[in-house]
Amino acid sequence: MSRIPAAKRRRLSPPQAAGSGSPPANNYKSSFVANAAKWDLEQDYEQRPRKVKAKEKENGRLPIRTTDGWVKPEVTKEELAKDEEASDSFMGSGSEDGEEEVEEDAEEKPKISAKQQIFEAKEELARIASLVNEDPEEHIGALRTLAQLAASDNVTVRKLALATQVAIFKDLIPGYRIRPLSEDDMTDKVSKEVRKLRNFEQKLVSSYQSYVQELGKLAKTGASIDPSLATVAISCACNLLVAVPHFNFRGELLKILVGKLSTKRVDSDFVKCRETMETLFRNDEDGNASLDAVTMLTKMMKAKDYHVDESILNTFLHLRLLSEFSQKASYNSVDKPADEPYAGKKIKEKREHRSKKTRKLLKERKAIEKEMKEADAVVSHEERDRIQAETLKMVFVAYFRILKARSDKLMGAVLEGLARYAHLINQDFFGDILEALRDMITQAEWAASGDLDDSEDDEEAEEDEPSQRNATRESLLCVITAFALLQGQDGATAATTLKLDLSFFITHLYRTLHPVSLNPDIELSAKSLHLPDPHAPQHANQNTATNKINVQTTIVLLIRSLSSVLLPPTAIRAVPPIRIAAFCKQLMSISLQLPEKSCTAMLGLINKVTKTHGRKVSALWDTEERRGDGVFDALKTEIEGSNPFAGTVWEGEILRKHFSPTVRDAVVGIEKIILEAM
Incomplete structure (x- = not known):
């Protein structure tokens, strides 16, 4: 067997005594190694401040397809704020130096000026409007983005968003009233095109309802609402009422106008609402919108105890029934026409002899004409006369109540109005x-x-306004x-x-x-x-x-x-x-x-x-x-x-x-x- 060599042993020098000569050259290395064991490197690394950049945040949104191709959406400010809050809570607040550094980074972020915000908002509004105009059914969801822009802190941006929504709704609203879907309609099996159209209509109605409600809130001028913003809201409501009086939520728009007309101050918004009422009365063919407006005005004047401007009462002189209606009425009844058609069977001498084939053809023709009228949404003369008769009764109710109330400011307008409506009074x-x-x-x-009584003089003296x-x-x-x-x-x-x-x-x-x-x-x-x-x-x-x-x-x-x-x-x-x-x-x-x-x-x-x-x-x-x-x-x-x-x-x-x-x-x-x- 081969011989295994013995292991070499290192000689250790004895420690030097105190007061001896200089220490050896490698003495600092031994002290460094001895102290390194006491260091907590992980805790020092954990307490070290970190810088979080918004650009490095992961974008979890899906890309959007536009005319220019697929575009990846940018991270919104709200998401960045949430990520920063999460990172702050994760890192903790153990180091004061770290907090100071984060605050410095937040102050160093560039703030967008108001002019730049308006410029960017204009571009965004134009882009959304073009998309909706290009394919309304595909981009109907963009109306929510418009509603978010209308809730901006910048007043000018809100005005632009409100005006843009008016233009878009006037283009999107159809010529008919959209009814809400019932449970049976939701469960019925329909084609893909019908389902797509229903989805579009329901989203349009919901967005339009939210928009009209927002106009109603802004139109109520108060300490928290900018007067210029209220003016824009009233103008938008007037434009919608003139352009689409047949569509849903007409009553909400009328409430905005009537609420402004109920005020005592006659300003530009008051004149705008009054002129809108006059235009609505002149252009209303079927009479439904006029009936709603006259009813609301009559109730408003009664609630105000007829302390309103007389120009409101003069709007009744623009109703179409003043020249179209031929029957006579009062404040509680309408006279029937003298030559009503006979509803019973015809007299035997006047009855025409028609064969069975002729009667069948006439029956089919009447059915076709009825369907055509329904398809064209043509209002029959009987229905229009009935609506105009109800409107005339409401007008006479207002006139007669003012006559009884002896309103000083409205007496001249009432007498002029009665003279104009003289041919319609029974x-x-x-x-x-x-x-x-x-x-x-x-x-x-x-x-x-x-010779007036003293009591009447006292009552007149107690009034706030002079007679x-x-x-x-x-x-x-x-x-x-x-x-x-x-x-x-x-x-x-x-x-x-x-x-x-x-x-x-x-x-x-x-x-x-x-x-x-x-x-x-x-x-x-x-x-x-x-x-x-x-x-x-x-x-x-x-x-x-x-x-x-x-x-x-x-x-x-x-x-x-x-x-x-x-x-x-x-x-x-x-x-x-x-x-x-x-x-x-x-x-x-x-x-x-x-x-x-x-x-x-x-x-x-x-x-x-x-x-x-x-x-x-x-x-x-x-x-x-x-x-x-x-x-x-x-x-x-x-x-x-x-x-x-x-x-x-x-x-x-x-x-x-x-x-x-x-x-x-x-x-x-x-x-x-x-x-x-x-």
Whole structure:
């Protein structure tokens, strides 16, 4: 066997004693190794701060297919924030140096300016709008992205998003109303195209509902809502109501407009809502939207105790039923047409003989016509008349309630409206209105004479707003309305069936001729030629040029009422000679007090009266042909007791020397007509 060599042994030098010479060269290595065992390297590494970059975060979103190809979506700020919170909670807060370093990194992130946000929002809105316009059914989910942009903190971005949604919805909304799917419809087996269309319609309705609800929240101006944002919301609601009044949630849009119209402040938003209502009334063919709007306006005015602007009431004059509806109605009923078709069996002599084959063909033709009407969504005349009748009843309800409430601000608009709707008022409502007009004239006379009770004065003093009632204008409007209602009825019916006496209104008009002629503001309207109150902001944006209701001057109202009394239609009733003579004598007398333009207009009316009733009044211009005995009493309150034929029209000689040549020529023309009539 081979011999195994013995292992070599290393010699160890003995330790040096203290105070000996310098240590060996490898003494620091031994101390380093001895201290390294005490180090906790893992804990030092764990406590070392780490920097997390947003770009290195993993993107878990799927790519999106666009016109440019597949695009990988970017990580949103919300996801980055969640990842940062998770990393902070994972790393803990053991080191203060680490927290300071993370805060420095957060401050170093560049902030996007407001201008850049608006620019990026415009590009995003344009991209989404183009995608939806290109394929609405495929990109209907982009409406949610628009809703998220509309909830941005930047007010300008929100405005742009709201306006973009209006344009998109106007293009997407179909020409029919989408009904909600029932349980049976959900379980039915349908084709792929039908299922796709249903899915598109339901998503469209849900997105549209959310959008309309958001408009309703923004339209309520308050401390937390920017006024400019509320203006944009109201404008969007007005555009949708005009463009798609047939679609779902029409009532929600009407609530936004009616809520703005209920305010006392008349600003640009108020005018926008009022003009939208007028446009809706003019363009509504079937009448459903008009019925909803009139009903809501009537309820709103009643809730406000009729303390609203009169321009709201004037919107009723834009309804299509004013020119299309032919039946008569009141505030609680509608008269049936006189020539209704006979619903029973035809008389044997009038029945046409048709063969079995002909009857079968007619039956099939009627079925086809019915299907075509349903497919074209054509509203029948019977349905439209029924809806317009309900709308007319609501209008009369509003008018009659205001008459009973004696609202000072709305009285002129109500009387003008009743005069316009005179041809649609039936006999029952006619009597109620005349009774209310009599009460108004009586109250106006008491107010002019100062005989009102102290209790009424106290009640008026307790009101917050000062009374703006003009008794003269109201009485003249009552006279005009009464005769307009009579003229709106059928002539034969008014003469035989109604048997109404309007002598009360004629006598009141005769008594008011002298006080009206002495009015210094006879050529001024209630709203024109007066400087507005600088402390009344509600009149700042009121455009009186477009508002033609209750803006006529007092002299115009006087001439209108005199024309109704002295020149009525021949089918109603002949005018007695004593009435014409008394009015002509008084009109010539008050012409001396009137201004130039008013005097010219009054002489023009006398010219027409003399042309029509020249023989009845010719004796007033000739002293040799007096028909009456006694003395003419100009201050007599009754027409018959004034004895007009005992007087003479001597005022013409003074008016011949008037400074205005127009007045002089008018007097000469009247005398020529009288000479021809003698």
